Amino acid sequence: MGKGDTQASELRKTVVATSLVSGLETFDFTVFGFFAVMIGDQFFPAEDPLTSLLLAVGTFGVGFLIRPLGAMMIGAYADRVGRRAAMTRTIVLMTIGTAAIALCPPFAMIGAAAPLIVIIGRALQGFAVGGEIGVAATYVMEAGPVSSRGRVVSWQFVSQGAAALLGASLGALLTKVMSPEDLASWGWRVPFLIGLLIAPVGIYVRRQLREAPLVDTKGRDAATPLAELWREHRRTMLLAILIRMGPTIPVYVIVYYMPSYLHRVMHVPAITGFLSSTVSALLLTVIPPLSGLLIDRLPRRKPLALFTAGCTVLLVFPVFLMIVRADGTLPVLVGVGLISAMVALGAAVGSLLVLEAFPARVRASGAAISHALNAALFGGTAQFIVTGMIKLTGNPMSAAWYMAATCLLSFGAVVLIKEQRPQA
Structure with a gap:
């Protein structure tokens, strides 16, 4: 096997390894959204069903x-010690958080301790995935040549789409084969147990x-790369957050919130919501x-980013x-499919654009x-705000x-960011 074949084989192994685990962590983190109605009833009981859902999405x-x-x-x-070492540590934290949610007794059995355990488990999941996604994308991008960066980075989104597809498909399957009572009582725990x-x-x-x-860290703050980010890259950070907001809010509203939206707000059968999320997740994969x-x-890459961001804005209201x-x-399936296709094409x-805007020594x-800031400000709050x-x-x-207002703001950030594409 020649040197080129060996390098290609190593790159494929790296892409598969990082994407597989990132997908598993994304599945564990996001499956909560698919079963928010059941989780709300189990751990946040209230007289008004919409209030129960509001507490769950909170x-x-x-x-x-x-x-x-x-x-x-x-x-x-990751920037100080190494990308792989950092990614390995996220696995244990995610496992503990997922187990806490999957195995926690309901409110009816242990009272106020139940929602507290679920909140702690959710916090551990957030801590883990907060570091995983950005570090994994950095690791896989740096592993290959500049000429293949689009391909290798795209597989990070394949893994996230596949995680959503698995969650939505499990939701549709469980809804089909289980009675509503069993699904609400214990069936919603099955995806979390699989996620372990x-x-x-x-x-x-x-x-x-x-x-x-x-990479060479000469000239960087000796204590932490965070100081350099704040001192020299504040504008890039702001634009990066807003650019990522463009696909984030549609994903969390159209994919993860849609089962709850259609069932609780539009009063259609639960299976329709899971089918819509399945279609969206399939396109994102x-x-x-x-x-x-x-x-x-x-x-140049920026024109494609502008096209997809602009189309997303125009599609929201129709x-x-x-x-x-x-x-x-x-x-319903056609509508969510249109938005999902634009998000998948531009993610x-x-x-x-964001990864290459940061120098390698502080890229992770x-x-x-x-x-993470984009996810905290816009992803995690999307369902709560919309509800x-x-x-x-x-x-x-x-x-x-x-959705229209936030996607328009994201389009403006794409306009303002400077493309920093290195030479192959």
Whole structure:
């Protein structure tokens, strides 16, 4: 086997290893959103079902609020000690948090201790995934040549889409084969128990990776890369957060919140919501590799980012009108599919613009923190804000108002960021 074949084989192994474990961690973290209605009834009982859901999606947001802390600590560790070492530590934390949620007795059995345990488990999940996503994307991007960065980074989004697809498919399957009573009582725990596979699988896979040599840290603050980020890259951090907001809010509203939205707000059968999330997740899994191939062939990446961000803004209101006025399942699936396709096409190119905007010596920290702050400010709060707006206004189109405004702001950030594409 020649040197080129060996390098290609090593790159494939790196992409598979990082994507597989990132996908497992994403599954563990996000499956909470699919079963928010059941979790709300089990751990946050209230006379008003919408209030119960509001408390559940609020707890969903706790994991996002803690993500910046995990990103700062794990990202800085990755820049100081190594990417692989940092990624390995996220596995144990995610496993503990997922187990706490999966095995916690309901409120009816242990009272106020139940929601407290769930909140702590959710916080541990958030801490772990806060460092994982940015560090993993940095590791895999740096592992390959510049000419293949679109392809390798796109697989991070494939793994996240596959995690959503698995969660939505499990939701649809459990809804189909279980009675509503059993699903609400214990069936919702099954995906969390499956997610505990992250411990043995993740540790084995991560041990197969090589630790990349650390870049030259000369001139960087001796204590932490965070000081340099604040001193020299504040504008880049702000733009990175806003750029990532563009795909984040549609994903958490269209993919993860849609089962709860359709069932609790639009009063359609639960299976319709899970089917819509399955379609969205399938597109988020299939399209990114094609997008990655396109990215590597383009002389400039920014025009593709502008196109996808602009189309997302323009699609929001028509899609929600289709959903709200739908008299069957097909219009819902078409609507969520349109938004999901645009998000899937633009996610990798937006991520590359952000990753390459940071110098290598602080890249893991910059990528992790900007991603985590975006998730905390916009991803974790999206379901809570949308639910609150619907409850306040009584108008299911409130979700479209929020999505359109935030996606427009993200489009503006894409306009302002400077493309820093290194030469191959």
